[in-house]
Amino acid sequence: MRATALLLTGLQKAYSGPGSAMAAGGLDVSPLRASYPHLSKILAAARGAELPILHFRELSLADGVSDSAAWRNYRERAGSGIPISPNDPRGLEFLDDFAPEPGEFVIDRFRPSGLQDTRADVLLRSAGIRNLIIAGAETHRSVLATVLQAVGLDYLVTVPSEATASARPEMHDAALGILDAWIELLPVSEVVARLAIDGPSALIREVKNADHLG
């Protein structure tokens, strides 16, 4: 039974591709690029183990129809630059090395967590998934938001540390510290090794009900 899925976020050209909106906004995206070889290893291992793979695609619908006033305020405050919209198809695209393959899921997300107001939770529950590997960018934004929501929705979560990144290293480090307080952080090499040995049931941890329930 397939019980583990891989969730990837923030791997679109608007982040770090040519003419990236983030870079145009003055951020140094080289830390993002540094994580890509690690992400490629995770993706290859997940494909080899035949895990369901969800690719979150951040976007804002045309005419701002998916943007609330509050969300526009948060984006502005975060200095997120121009929203990724269908008016910029190149920015919307996945980076070439992370293009989804047939049979994998593309999930459009409108807010930081890929599990919020999307069909991701329905898809995962329908496939009997209880364990998630979550990776991508940015560690302190979409990764953190998705992980915390996954915790609240009763998934067991693993994050391969080097396969996450934020443009600003101090935000990445802070986010890893918070993630470590909640979920299992593992080196990429360990995640890859476990997937190679155990396949789709890798990373299942036995979690008992509270002892007092007997």
Next chain:
Amino acid sequence: MQTIWGKDVYESLGELTDPTHTALVIVDVQNDFCHPDGYYGQNGKDLNDIAVVVPKVANLLEAARKAGVLVIWIQQTLLPEAKADSPSWLRRRTRGTAAPEWTLEGSWGQDFMAPLKPLAAEPIVIKHRSSAFVGTSLDLLLRSNDIESLVICGVVTQGCVESTARDATFYDYYVVMVRDCVGTIDRKLHEASMLCQSTRYDFADSAGVIDEWASAAAHSREALA
């Protein structure tokens, strides 16, 4: 407007359909449910009532667009190998027969029934359950646009229409069910469903809603003039 427990509560049809806070939600008017060559048509289902509804939905849609009402299209979708169907949902779908393979992603059956066609700026919400609120971005889209009230039409009365309308009330939206713009393949089920639903939220005829929207559009034009 009424005041109940100190809260302003909309009361008149005009308030309940005001274009500044209302969305028209068009449920599942897709080829597999409406067209003679679609799944229902090809499997012996009676499409007569639905055939009457489709042009009325078209009129309602035109009035909504003229009044600047937000229009949202709901699109039932089956993924290949039923990837979005849980075991319990499969049991529910197989009652009586094999699980129907309707509205397969990318198929003609999944497309909207002519002449109904979304404009580029009108969001399409793909769903995998009866209610358009489950596992979708519908609530996000509605709250992003400060929508308080839903005008609901489409198919099928006792299935995705009723499910969406009930959930809408639980998610704190006013509901106006347009009684001559919903239909299904079994008149008894339609009437039973409409009877139950009518005890729960507002019903209106499309003529009444179209009048309210036309008058709102005229007031906007006057205000701008």
